[in-house]
Amino acid sequence: MNPRVTQLRQTLARRPLLGDGATGTQLQQLGLAPGACGELWNATHPDHVRQVHQGYLDAGADLLTTNTFGGTSFVLAGHGAGARVRELNLAGARLARAVAGDRAWVLGDIGPFGGMLEPLGEASPDEVTAAFRQQTAALLEGGADVILVETMSDPAEAALAVRAAKASGAELVIATYSFQQSAAGYRTMMGTSVASALAAVLAAGADVVGANCGTELSLDDYVSLTAELVAAAAGRPVIVQPNAGSPRLVNGMICYDESAAEFAAAAPRLLAAGARLVGGCCGSTAAHIAAMAPCFPR
Ligand SMILES: [Zn+2]
Helix, strand or coil: CCHHHHHHHHHHHHCCEECCCCCHHHHHHCCCCCCCCHHHHHHHCHHHHHHHHHHHHHHCCCEEECCCCCCCHHHHHCCCCCCCHHHHHHHHHHHHHHHHCCCCEEEEEECCCCCCECCCCCECHHHHHHHHHHHHHHHHHCCCCEEEEEEECCHHHHHHHHHHHHHCCCCCEEEEECEEEECCEEEECCCCEHHHHHHHHHHHCCCEEEEECCECCCHHHHHHHHHHHHHHCCCCCEEEECCCCCCEEECCEEECCCCHHHHHHHHHHHHHCCCCEECCCCCCCHHHHHHHHHHCCC
């Protein structure tokens, strides 16, 4: 048993937890080219990665997310780094762990493998499971307390990721999907409802479930989505990590419109709707997290 995970469960039972904000868009502010491999920066630009973590810790985040979203062999292979899974995930976890110390918990981040499972795609469940096993083992070895499976669209892939994390030894796994509005209500890109999406990861053993990085969702939408998530979460804690609006191109720069003040106003509404963990996704900054921090007294 990891005593930090026990402490995390006890703290979560007592008060809501504040997550951190975006990693990728923050590294882009520091010079990472859009579309470039951010995970390589765990090896080449560790000071910049530490700087992003430190900004969130200083803003009051209880949870720091590793810079390993695209750290599966599948995604890294697209950048010619498919053989560097262990190195880059280990480094990413160690960077976050070093900044977090005893002041925050480290979420070892894993995102989608970037393709489609059979029969829609060509990746077999065994291959994808092996990739998630390899990544999560390195994250836990590097000091991640929790595995965060995020931005999922396909419940089958999300379930594989949760099971792989547990098989690697994760004591606590968070699983979140990216939802969008449809005529039928909130759905993933694959057309999966909130109830079906959550049922898949709960059956796989997820301890905390929720949503991040929605497409075209306002903060008002996230409040109503939160209520739907809570209804489908079977009593498990719900996490919500909104992006700061939809990305817009302005003079060649990607911009996000929702301000820190708007996040501060949304935080009590998300908590009232039943969220127990709240952070930010793409476009959110340390200022967004600091603005929400008064709602999360330690
Ligand atoms: Zn995002």
